[in-house]
Amino acid sequence: TPFLAAQAAKILGLGEECVLDVGQDDKPWRxxxxxxxxxxxxxxxNSTACIIAISSGEVNTGRFATAIFDMPKIRSLxxxxxxxxxxxxxxxxxxxxxxxxxxxxxxxxxxxxxELADSICVDGHKLLNVVSFLSFFLYMFSTFYLLAVLICVxxxxxxxxxxxxxxxxxxxxxxxxxxxxxxxxxxxxxxALPVYAVLKSEGREGMEAMxxxxxFLARKLASFIHNSEHYELLPETENHxxxxxxxxVLFRARNEALNNVLVDRINQTGKxxxxxxxxxxxxxxxxxxxxWRVEVERDAKYVEGxxxxxxxxxxxx
Ligand SMILES: *Cc1c(COP(=O)(O)O)cnc(C)c1O
Numbered sequence: 001t002p003f004l005a006a007q008a009a010k011i012l013g014l015g016e017e018c019v020l021d022v023g024q025d026d027k028p029w030r031x032x033x034x035x036x037x038x039x040x041x042x043x044x045x046n047s048t049a050c051i052i053a054i055s056s057g058e059v060n061t062g063r064f065a066t067a068i069f070d071m072p073k074i075r076s077l078x079x080x081x082x083x084x085x086x087x088x089x090x091x092x093x094x095x096x097x098x099x100x101x102x103x104x105x106x107x108x109x110x111x112x113x114x115e116l117a118d119s120i121c122v123d124g125h126k127l128l129n130v131v132s133f134l135s136f137f138l139y140m141f142s143t144f145y146l147l148a149v150l151i152c153v154x155x156x157x158x159x160x161x162x163x164x165x166x167x168x169x170x171x172x173x174x175x176x177x178x179x180x181x182x183x184x185x186x187x188x189x190x191x192a193l194p195v196y197a198v199l200k201s202e203g204r205e206g207m208e209a210m211x212x213x214x215x216f217l218a219r220k221l222a223s224f225i226h227n228s229e230h231y232e233l234l235p236e237t238e239n240h241x242x243x244x245x246x247x248x249v250l251f252r253a254r255n256e257a258l259n260n261v262l263v264d265r266i267n268q269t270g271k272x273x274x275x276x277x278x279x280x281x282x283x284x285x286x287x288x289x290x291x292w293r294v295e296v297e298r299d300a301k302y303v304e305g306x307x308x309x310x311x312x313x314x315x316x317x
Pocket of ligand 1: 057091123
């Protein structure tokens with residue numbers, strides 16, 4: 001998602017000019033390897049460090065930057081040009097936890113090879129349904145590297161327990177480092193606990209069932225919208241491929257006047273909440289399915305009822 005990368009670059013003081021969009025022309029969410037290699041080559045020529053940012057679950061469309069066999073190729077490019085691979089898997093990475101059935105074959109292909117990344121960020125407060133401010137940062141390297149990053153270790157504070165790095169970095173007996181030395185915060189609640197509870201109570205089977213229900217609901221809604229006279233499923237495709245849908249459904253109203261007020265009209269029903277966005281310069285609406293409470297048939301009927309009601313009661317001014 002280029003705008004998120006631009007935001008990060010601005011916060012770091014690098015400036016958004018250093019973000020280069022290497023998406024495919026017809027599928028902007030997919031990484032274009034033919035654009036990536038020249039960009040890396042150019043950067044190497046200028047001795048510029050590069051991060052290859054992969055949207056594994058892109059915010060607008062819910063689609064994925066990679067398909068099967070892409071990650072090994074990206075890894076070898078990254079090795080050749082000494083770039084870092086970062087995966088934004090805020091919600092998309094959970095596609096890896098879907099059952100190994102044909103229905104999820106193409107989604108699982110989109111997240112295949114993610115273990116080749118240097119770092120991956122994941123949100124717990126989306127698909128795992130735990131409280132907000134709960135994210136993970138996974139990285140390839142030993143905690144030693146993070147201890148070595150100055151901003152994480154408390155070097156001069158005598159009143160704080162010495163970091164394990166001062167004695168035996170990376171070889172603490174239980175392999176678990178105090179959060180004090182591997183993060184930015186000195187004080188924080190035991191935020192990992194709710195995640196532990198979810199994983200423990202649901203188990204692999206429970207998680208598979210929960211994510212499957214979310215995907216099936218999103219796919220049902222996408223099909224409804226695709227076949228609707230009032231709405232248009234986005235990104236525009238001749239054939240709606242059900243297997244491509246994960247848990248975001250992007251769409252707009254065919255009637256431009258309705259489309260301009262669609263987010264408000266839907267949310268004013270008080271029956272559901274959608275967020276507004278833009279798709280190729282025009283207003284669009286996003287449904288994001290992200291709750292353990294999903295019951296596919298019941299909820300599909302409910303949402304379809306709202307969308308029908310909004311379209312049929314719309315009177316052009
Ligand atoms: C939600 C989201 C973010 C932002 O993460 P927060 O932890 O909620 O701030 C980044 N990337 C993607 C793809 C997201 O869906």
